Amino acid sequence: MHAYRSHTCADLNIENKGDAVRLSGWVHRVRDHGGVLFIDLRDHYGMTQVLCDPDSPAFAELEKVRSEWCIRVDGVVKARDESLINAKLPTGEIEVYIREVEVLGAADELPLMVFGDQEYPEETRLRYRYLDLRREKMQANMILRSDVVSSIRQRMWDQKFKEFQTPIITASSPEGARDFLVPSRLHPGKFYALPQAPQQFKQLLMVSGFDKYFQIAPCFRDEDPRADRSPTDFYQLDLEMSFVTQQDVFDTIQPVIAGVFEEFGGGRKVDETWEQISYKDAALWYGSDKPDLRNPIKMQVVSEHFAGSGFAIFAKLLEQDGTEIRAIPAPTGGSRKFCDRMNAFAQKEGLPGMGYIFWREKTADAVAQELGITVKEAQAKLKSGEVEGGMEAAGPLAKNIGPERTEAIRQQLGLNIGDAAFFLGGKPKAFEGVAGRARNVIGEELGLTDKNRFAFAWIVDFPIYEKDEETGKIDFEHNPFSMPQGGMEALQGDPLEVLGYQYDLACNGYELVSGAIRNHRPEIMFKAFEIAGYGEEEVRKRFGGMVNAFQYGAPPHGGCAAGIDRIVMLLADEQNIREVILFPMNQRAEDLMMNAPSDPTSDQLMDLGLRVIPQE
Structure with a gap:
């Protein structure tokens, strides 16, 4: 027999029942079940369960071994009880009863565990990379x-x-x-x-x-x-x-x-x-020359809708050469809560905030104001169908630029009730990066990005x-x-x-x-x-x-x-x-x-x- 192994820890199956075998590998974990020692023995190829009871001449030696000791075992292949078969392992139908064990390399106390999915600091993982590399992942x-x-x-x-x-x-x-x-x-x-x-x-x-x-x-x-x-x-x-x-x-x-x-x-x-996309278009549509196309959002220039508008910040900005306003459409993002979250994102990126408009079902307040009636009367008219609800634009920008400009933006972006749009302005090179990151966050948060795809x-x-x-x-x-x-x-x-x-x-x-x-x-x-x-x-x-x-x-x-x-x-x-x-x-x-x-x-x-x- 070979000095170290007759099989790897992935080779054995029910057809090997009764065979005398030799395996070498690392002790993945040890379990003591009422005096019977079970060891998951691991090598590069897989895992085999080996066991030993007090009747085995190897028992006293095996009691000393701990996780990540490198050992060689000789034993006999046995079939597992049907109720104990592990269908997740290729070797899950068998186990090896140990007759002899040799310690090939003992291990000191481990700075990180190989068994399990515990998280460790990067410094620990890199300092002991040879242990980190033993982990299954x-x-x-x-x-x-x-x-x-x-x-x-x-x-x-x-x-x-x-x-x-x-x-x-x-x-x-x-x-x-x-x-x-x-x-x-x-x-x-x-x-x-x-x-x-x-x-x-x-x-x-x-x-x-x-x-x-x-x-x-x-x-x-x-x-x-x-x-x-x-x-x-x-x-x-x-x-x-x-x-x-x-x-x-x-x-x-x-x-x-x-x-x-x-x-x-x-x-x-x-x-x-x-697709072949020009560098210029990639920067405009995605804010990046390495866009994530799993996200369908495309940004657009909407400067014309803000030029000379009641929103002074953007209107004055557009008076400077080389500036423009871009919109990030956000289908299904039409809630104040989501818009506030994106505003907070912009602030974390070092901006004062990010303008937004969202579209919703027209409220009774809006109908009342439009028709010059009470809110209660407006509610009744909406409920009876006498007045069609339709949609309204909400948010600070909508109030500043008025309904005509807001509607023009909505039509350009192809948005509807329940949708939103976010706006950034200035010289494109100064804000494209933030816009691109905002687009990615919007796609992720709204579930628009297809995770099951390479685009x-x-x-x-x-x-x-x-x-x-x-x-x-x-x-x-x-x-x-x-x-x-x-x-x-x-x-x-x-x-x-x-x-x-x-x-x-x-x-x-x-x-x-x-x-x-x-x-x-x-x-x-x-x-x-x-x-x-x-x-x-x-x-x-x-x-x-x-x-x-x-x-x-x-x-x-x-x-x-x-x-x-x-x-x-x-x-x-x-x-x-x-x-x-x-x-x-x-x-x-x-x-x-x-x-x-x-x-x-x-x-x-x-x-x-x-x-x-x-x-x-």
Whole structure:
């Protein structure tokens, strides 16, 4: 028999009754039932119930074991009584009567329990990640991650892509985040960088004549952490193709992403049609360039209804250049209680509040005022049907702008009795983010967001440039290496009107994919950088390898990168990306388990010709 096991803890069933077996694993939990010890023995594959009574030679030794001890047991497979069968376990029809036990690894008192669903502080979970990873949910998440990566690889190979590995120690990559720098021992005073992405190398592969490249690439960025972003490193499906248009890239990556979500999405609906939405429209309709389309709410501009109106705040605001008023429709949100909750949300976001109108059945008070009769008479007329109730608009805004403007807003938004609308105003960039978050909250609270769906959309037509409001300087707003739509001719006009062949894929409120058709023409690249204030000499200095390569017959090419961590996070239905990363950093970019970052030794610093200046 094998030194440690004849079967895994998921293998045994009723057909093994009477077999002598050997199992190894961890003690999931121990139960003492009147002197008979029951142990749930767990390994990577599953769970088997083993037991021992005082007649067994192993009983005295087994009495010592505790949760998470690693043990080996020898025993005989027995059928469980019919009333004790556990249908939830593949091994639930049997149990193993222990004849011999060996402790392979005893465990000290546990800082966190593996059995059960107790919540522990993040610091505890990350410091003892190897224990945290033993938990059933974490095991499932990491297996899911492995299976997703395997599926992606197979789907890329099936499309005739070749997998290549690009360097990890390299020069700075043009991705816009902070680099992790690596000092050079052989070249004192100089530094390598860990790649923010394989951007330059994958473009050079296209120049080298490889037609379709991909890799599951590690990327390193010194960023502030967020729930959906690791502060140090992450993995992406990185791909590039030659002689392609933007649509070719979409047609290539869509079946890969859709297939993975269909395979691992647990039966949730995966959109078949992926809409293409301009960056401008996404900001207007959803307040975000990564909209959650499971929520059907679309915001609209309603400035005309407030211009010159009795609501002075909005009316005066609209006298300023570049301002507008936007409405967030809220179907079924037509109650003062809900409107007050959303007003409180806006205040938490740092706003004075959020204007609102809601529509309701016309009250007897309103009918009485309209007809010049008493409320009691109005009630009688409404009850008899002599007067039709209809609807009325309520809320402070409705009173200020009057019934005609209010009705025009209702008709534009397509709302009815029981619905509401919320309003924000100013320069769009200043309030779009809050508006987008308000839209999400409204969709959630009113049950409008379809939780059983993966909703995808391509966000396209990103502007290449932006203008600093204070200095008036033109700089890149998005990827500077995207091909401008219209090529060199587009760069002769207003820079703020120039759009790039750049695109993102949004899913359920997250950016999953980002990419572009690349600017492979040196003369167009130099002009694009010149507009943003970067001379040809600086471009050659910073990106010399790529610029030089483009002078030797570069093909048109483009590609994208899909975030592996975010894909798995969505499939696992997790809210925090650390739940799908094996050994993540904490919020301060610290590895509590391995004690990183750590102080270098004097010898290490001397080798590198470096000196650390103490921080005050």
